[in-house]
Amino acid sequence: MKTKLIRIGNSQGVRIPKPVIEEIGLSEEIEMILKDNQIILRSAKQTRKGWDSAFEKMAQKDDDQLIDKEEVEAPSEWDETEWTW
Known part of the structure; x- marks a missing residue:
């Protein structure tokens, strides 16, 4: 899937389509990992949940x-x- 960077104030961001967010279960807080020249986004783990x-x-x-x-x-x-x- 290709997308473009968008301007958000002095920063830039990426719009993630709603179906993708729902499919992978992203919530308000996500974890961003930089690895091997890639950006990985995933749901932030809720430490000690339950x-x-x-x-x-x-x-x-x-x-x-x-x-x-x-x-x-x-x-x-x-x-x-x-x-x-």
């Missing part, structure tokens, strides 16, 4: 406890030698 509901479900099942709690809470050699109370 984690809030997953954590709520874990808490309801009492499955949100540390699996290495004893190891994490046990004093380390650094705690014993370096830490001053």
Whole structure:
């Protein structure tokens, strides 16, 4: 597909046809990657999407406890030698 650069203020841009946007699922925020003299546009990944509901479900099942709690809470050699109370 060929298109032309258009002037947007002091910059230039590219119009992406609505069917293309819908087909690949672009949202308001996109990620632009420059690689091998190419520009790649893709939907911005929503970091940690759905984690809030997953954590709520874990808490309801009492499955949100540390699996290495004893190891994490046990004093380390650094705690014993370096830490001053």
